[in-house]
Amino acid sequence: AEKSNFTITRMVRLLEVSRSGYYVWLDRKPSDRMIRREGIDQKVAWFHGDSDEVYGSPRILADLRADGETISRKTVAKTMQRLGLVGICPKKWRTTTIIDHADAYPVDAVKRQWDTGALNQVWIGDITYLRTWEGWVYLATVTDPHSRRVIGWAIAAHMRTDLIEDALVMAMTLRGDRPAQVIFHSDYAEDDVKPRNRVDAGCLQ
Structure with missing residues (x-):
């Protein structure tokens, strides 16, 4: 009890309030x-x-x-x-996408109608960059627009073709019951990354 009283006395002194005021504050x-x-x-x-x-x-x-x-x-x-x-x-990011309009790109087979009404008909590829404590990294994703879920992804410090292929491998592993051919659409165009008509022939077109 004496120790408790000492603590209260010290608190009152530190807070520069009366003992009664301290108890009012305590019960408030x-x-x-x-x-x-x-x-x-x-x-x-x-x-x-x-x-x-x-x-x-x-x-x-x-x-x-x-x-x-x-x-x-x-x-x-x-x-x-x-x-x-x-x-x-995000810091100011230097432009890395250099589009050569004279270059030939695959035809948009779905005419931007992503959801065809069923799973594993069209997959959408995308690449974005993320800032981490160790610097910038690239994130490649594969999404099924029908379910709106990411079914494959890969992270790397580069943006070469194998980054997208790693994401596709994950998607193909997850969707093992996919049809023989799935349309893979992407809008990115990099010096090192080019959209392909086929990846692992017989699986994606």
């Missing part, structure tokens, strides 16, 4: 504003962590509003600053 219930602030703090921290600590205030703001919160970007930014959370801002 948190205000609605405090409860909301704690709730926002938890959500901001969760959305930031769920994005692998990539999202900044604009994307977290979008997630909060989608979750039903009425909040401003300024409040989100201040909350992140107070919690010590920092998003990863």
Whole structure:
């Protein structure tokens, strides 16, 4: 009891309040504003962590509003600053895509009508770049537009043809019950990456 009294006395001195005022503060219930602030703090921290600590205030703001919160970007930014959370801002990226319009590209066999009404009829290929702690990497994905799911992916520090082929191998392994031929469509055109009419002949066209 004496030790507890010493602690309270010290707290009162440090806070520069009276003993009675300290007990009033101790028994006071948190205000609605405090409860909301704690709730926002938890959500901001969760959305930031769920994005692998990539999202900044604009994307977290979008997630909060989608979750039903009425909040401003300024409040989100201040909350992140107070919690010590920092998003990863993309740096200016040099142009790597050089399109030769005189070059011959495969004909668009589906005329941009991706979903034909069934699985494994058309697969869509895409490449994007991601910033990591170790530098920029390329992510190649293969998506089935009917299910809107990524069925194959690969990551590498380069953007050569085998990056796409690795993603296709994963897709073909996952979709083992695919038809003999599947249309593979992509819009990218790189010096080292060219869309192909066929990859692993007899599987994709």
